[in-house]
Amino acid sequence: MVKLAAVRSLHGQVVQELGRLIVGGGIAPGANLPREELLAERMHVSRTALREAMKVLSAKGLIESRQKTGTRVREVTYWNQLDADVLAWRCDLMPTDDFVEKLVEMREIIEPAAAASAARNRSDAELATLDAAYTAMADAVDRDAWAIADLAFHEAILQATHNELLASLFAVIETALGSYFQLSAQTASNFKYSLPHHKKVLDAIRRRHPEVARQAMLATVTDSRRNIRRHTKTTGAS
């Protein structure tokens, strides 16, 4: 359900392939990749394209290259976990309950604070954007429309904080919501379930009441956590 991006460039594909291989555990941290010439041949690309891909993975903290020694996978600690690609790969390949739990914890930390900040700092234009997103949620006719509007709602709040560092955490929220949609897709219950929660958040931000917004958002996230918990218990997977 995550963006497949359909990377057209060749090195982009290599980034995807190697990135997923590493994040998925195909190559253990500390282990070496085959040497460039070999790997390039094996993947049917030129060394040029391969190297450009490896530079990207290196920027994401996944690998590290040194002359003579070769290229090796770095310890998980050094991975740029907040990178959109790394998040997407991880969530796609290892959506364990454990990881989903960590995503929810992030939401519980970030979003209530962001809602409070948005209530303090929002402009009228940003309120309008948020309002539009809420209306789209209310008018959604199916799950997809709801998901898009929901994402827009949460993004609008992050933008309204006027703190771009906070806004950059949208990648995390996006991933968390994505996995939530996927998990709650099987539970056939009403998908507009959380609309009232969102309305409280919207109203609080409109009236510039930071603490009310914080509490309302916390309730929203806590509620979705409970929703996931219920589902994982039901299926009882892994």
Place this chain on the structure above:
Amino acid sequence: MVKLAAVRSLHGQVVQELGRLIVGGGIAPGANLPREELLAERMHVSRTALREAMKVLSAKGLIESRQKTGTRVREVTYWNQLDADVLAWRCDLMPTDDFVEKLVEMREIIEPAAAASAARNRSDAELATLDAAYTAMADAVDRDAWAIADLAFHEAILQATHNELLASLFAVIETALGSYFQLSAQTASNFKYSLPHHKKVLDAIRRRHPEVARQAMLATVTDSRRNIRRHTKTTGAS
């Protein structure tokens, strides 16, 4: 005061140079870079090295390349603001009060929550690491030793949450503390000023009291915010 990294590889230097140029506002978002051949010649490197550097900057969200159109600087919204390099460049080139304020806001959101989580999830080994960092702070004989120990203390807490997403935010904390050290360097007052605050945090985590840890950490950050405020008022710069 941030890590200068002394990048040895050529494309690493190009990444630094172009990255700083872009983040520093030398090239406005939306504007195009010179074409590769030209830029490579101008920077006295091969097109190969330049392209590898541009792939890295592309991974950080700073630029975007398309055939025929060329390479252009992306809007600030798309920048990977949480990337360690981007943070370091920005803090180095534009340490405006405005930006420092945003860093502090991030700390106020992240660190109290992290302290609470650490109090719940810490292992004995992680407590020992935290304890060692505290001792090093207490024993610090100069500003540098204090700074190193202080960083270790805050990193240990993030690690103890057992949430690697949270831990990845250390780059933000590191940058924030770095700018704080730099700002408070001129104020000649006692640099161990905040030691008692840290002790309260440590004790709460030791005793596994999440809410106490949260409040103690919040007090610590709030206090440092006040400290910065006082300083900026004193100098009254920009």
Place this chain on the structure above:
DNA sequence: TTCCGGTGAAATGTAGTACAAATAACCCTA
């Protein structure tokens, strides 16, 4: 005039070769 389609040119994308630089591993000597 305006719209549509084809065509060319300009930029990035990919391939391949050759060589430079760093350094781990080996060997040779004292």
Place this chain on the structure above:
DNA sequence: TAGGGTTATTTGTACTACATTTCACCGGAA
């Protein structure tokens, strides 16, 4: 056995050539 120099291996850089994409221009038809 220890020390130091040499070699071999791997990544790093340069250069060339060509492929691919796509904007922009031009020409013809409605």
